Amino acid sequence: MVRSVLRKAAGWVLMIVVATNATFFLASWFLDPRSNFRELRPVRSEAQIDQALAPYGLDPRVPVVHRWWDWLTSVVLHFDWGKSPTGVPVNGEVGYRALVSAELVLVATILSVVVGVALGVYTAARQYGFADRISQAVSIAVLNVPTSVAALAVVFVAIWLNQHAGLRFLYVAGENSPDVTGTLPVIGDRLLHLILPTLTLTLMGYVGYHLTQRSLLLDTLDADFVRTARATGLTCGQAIRRHALRAALIPTAASVAFGIPAIFTGAVITETVFGWNGMGRYFIQTIAKNDVHGAVATAAFAAALTAIGAILADIATVFLDPRVRVS
Amino acid sequence: MTLATPAPVPAATGAPAPVLSVRDLRISFPSEAGPVEAVRGVGFDLLPGRTLCIVGESGSGKSATATGIMGLLPPSADVGGQVLLEGRNLIGLDDRELSRVRGRSIGMVFQDPLSALTPIFSVGRQLSDALRVHQDLTRRAAWEQAVELLDLVGIPDPRGRAAAFPHEFSGGMRQRVVIALAIANRPSVLVADEPTTALDVTVQAQILDVLRRAQRETGAGLVLITHDLGVVAGHADDVAVMYAGRFVEHAGVEELFRRPTMPYTARLLAAVPTVDGGERRPLVPIGGEPPSLVGLPAGCPFASRCAVALDACRADEPGLREVGGHGRVACLRAGEIADGTLDPAGGAAPADDRVPAARAAAGEVVLRVEDLVKTFPVTKGAVLKRRIGTLHAVNGVGFELRAGETLGLVGESGSGKTTTLMEILRMRRPEGGRIEIAGTDVATLAPGARARALRQDVQIVMQDPLGALDPRMPVSQLLAEPLRAAGRDRASIRARVRELLALVGLDDTAGARFPAALSGGQRQRVGIARALATEPRLLALDEPLSALDVSVQAGVINLLARLKSELGLAYLVVAHDLAVIRYVCDRIAVMYLGHIVETGETEAIFADPRHPYTRALLSAVPVPDPARERARERIVLEGEQPGAARLPDGCVFADRCPLYRRADDTVRQRCRTRRPEPALVPGRPGHQYACHAV
């Protein structure tokens, strides 16, 4: 069982490696670091620009395969992800941002799964009841709202709450307050800044889990084994909780991995709206500045998150489905 | 809580009170076309320890009755009437109240054991959960009882197997577990809904025995739902025949089989193919199809198919009436039929579809198979598949088939019969051996015109006619497809389609309809017509009748016989149902684990089977006659057909063989070490069997 999880994890790691390298080529083709320098005054010649880019491994005259090899060796040997066209090291930019973004994405994923599955179970047992209809309508509405609109709606509500309810802890911009000092207050302050972005992402993420879990459960409710369980004397609710739910959770667990890229996309927009300096915003900046190495590092980060989610999902599947353990 | 309605049936004083009384049960389901009245006023009493068989064809409402008694119908169903369990009416109770009754006072066995158990819990856990729902037991005590229950239903090594998961059990073993679940809390009523339909015939006999043992152990009354009149004859005390949502005949098992009094029952019995001795009698199809349960017209629902219907039958639906010395029958003419003055079949069988008595002389060889081998890799792992074994699906199978002849491949699931058929139809070089179609070795066949021509010579009729016909195409296009693939032009296709419809007895208007709008029998006729489109010489029939109801089967059997003699076709039939095989085939080959163990003329094998497996197979098929069925000596095989992944060196049947168990050491030694070679039965050309111990 441990071996099967490990084997799967190895597969995911391979996936990250391939994905990251593929992104390197894509980024090299589609991002043009030279354009950053063309706008500058005094005007420089193309050769001068290329000269300026050379120390960062971005010289377009060097064949892309060479640049890739240099980049790859430096990543593998020194874990150095390269420099931006202006010479800023990617590692320095990414380090702290990766931490806060990982936190944002993982907390939002976990909350989404918990809230979505709980709602799915609650409403499936009350199919076509009042609670089911209301939550269904809300979820369909949320599902159709662009993340940007939802994020701004959250901002709007938070401002209104701050003004009318006198709340002080809902921060709609930035990741920390400048005037806070001391370790604990700083951490607390950061956590408070996290509330709204996490809330937004959870709002965007729970919907999928709610709707799929509900239909998966309703599907399982018609299964023969649930009928058998009821025939032994379980009420419908007991049969759902004890027999249908676990069977219906297995596909959900497997789908978590595929949900993470969506949440990451949401994070890009959420960070933009909340003025939050995470990987999402960084990604936008790298593309705007034609920063090949920065963009690739972001992609690697996103792929790694997906892989972590997938491995967690594999482990959850093992716990949910004893058949995996046996065979 | 006293009995609300006095039971009408037990007239004798001092008779035990019924454990279950159903009064005027009515069930309907909403549908697009209007309410489907699945059950229309069913009533009966069940005494403790007795067995009531409810028998009927698909759509007759028998399963709805069972589910209705258990209170497990979907919420959309509309239920009326009374279900009195130990005097308490279950209809109208809410889920919580019903859950206290279900499993404790009434248990249920379901049709499909493969899906009836929760896949993610061990069987021991499921059983002890079922016990702890109604009894105050510790985990350990419940587990102990679960092990005892598994022992009771005949699971070997119950203590070890209790921790196993359902997918580690075979179908028959799973059904034993389901029975254990049903009797865990010693209910007074057991409801079994087609408990053996999904199982092989040798396993069916075992499961019915377990069910009987469980019933004896608990003293419960048993409601057994089935479509198999043989099972009824062997197990029922009372029989209720259901048609269009009602009981049409309700009598003791002896009386019912001695003189079926409702014309439907009589015709049904006449249409059932049987395996037991004597001459095979011609089957008389009922004709027509069961009515739809939406907006039933007034009158007896069987009137349109009945040979002795009167005008009055079409005006009012007759209720169940007492017929002296018989039981209760819903027929205006029951009296005449019961005293023998009226033949419910209304005279002789229709003459036109009679099976030609004499076989036409066999023609040239259409198909020759020699030493055919097919294996499948057994793999493990999701991404990188590792081969961990080999499944020997077909192992040295050989036979010959001539024009105008029908060969049946018989065996239980996993015997390799369908694989053999598919290998032939694939028309590629086989893994081992030779396949020769119309004199051409398929291995030498290069793709091209000749391959296409040969493809037209071999066509297939599949098991499930609904699945084999693309639901998005009308019948005329379905029939045109093989012709188009053969490159015929438009005009000749149109003419041929009309011809084909007439050939299988469908009228022209059927061409414009979609498969969903046809009845089961009509669909299978379309399937046959499509197979005949390119004028093949060999027709492969994969379980051609198993998806059809008994009352429709007979008509298709007769159609196949007529087409064969008219067109000089060769049939290769694969079937698990020996009774059907008997009526269709000239010769049969019995398969077990990829080997042909016995082959010969059909009647010779039915009259004098040599191989112990053939004997067991034949004796496992229940006969629809209570006197013979109960008196018959039966060979019940132990265990189930093992997987074909690890074949023994010797005889593949040795593990289950009753002769092996009785044989002496030298014979046993031979059985263990050498595959038996086919041996001829003296004086019977073509009858061969492969056994060391006979």
Added chain:
Amino acid sequence: MATDATPHAPSRPTSDAPARTAARPAPQPAELGLGRLYLRRFVRNRPAVAGVVIFLLLVLFSAFGGRFTSYAYTDADFTALTRPPGAAHWFGTNQGGDDIYACAVHGLQRSLVIAVSVSVLTIVVAALVGAGAAYAGGRVERATLALVHFLLIVPSFLVLALVSHRLAGDWRVLIVVLTVFGWMPTARVIWSVSTSLRERDYVTAARFMGVGPLRIVLRHIIPNLGSLLIVNLTLGVVTTVLSETALSFLGFGVQTPDVSLGTMLADGAGTVTSAPWLFAFPAGLVVLLTVSMTLIGDGLRDALDPTSVTGSAGGRR
């Protein structure tokens, strides 16, 4: 073994399981005519009908809304900067004096054209790839699946942003880019349904009749995916609107001077508190568009295929 392992007996129709008879449309509907039945079921679904009405109104608005104003989306009215909605400018103006009503009409038109073309193209690609891979089986199938999975795991949004940053700006290029990087989830769904279709007896029967592989895919597999394709087509519109909005919001989508709902959202986002109308009108239109399409899609699914539970809700954004 593969074929023989399934016991033949269980497919007997002898189980008149009530739950299924009740849920399945067969066999009565054929008498009604399939089309009529679908229509009847669809019309009975009130939200779906509402969705159709809203969607038609939106289409009419985008096509003819421009006739009711004298401003074009490119005109700037320098006498009215950042005006709230009023008689002259129905939806108000922005900081540059652009008439928001005119912009909204044009932006909706742009977003609609992009969404509908992308979802049609996507479904065509996805159906051919998904059904083709499923029918071909073997190595072709495994390679296709590996590619699809790979593209699903890499956040396709990152790739989209990368590529469209360089190429987009022109809405026609955006259509191509969105299609090229958007067909995978649908292809995966279609593939998984097709794998069960390819095992159907009628496909096997066609093969044994000598019908060619291309014809089997086109005549037997894709038509039987019908309802799935239609439903995914409508839901694809929603997905595309959302991706286009997200891309444009971040500045990678349609570029000025062209206008889409996404760019309007981006422009309005900064002034939610001071000039809410800049954000509210495009946001309302986007939500109306996506909600109406979702209602239509769900209604179609219920009408065409009442037993299906393909929860295509997950992984949409």
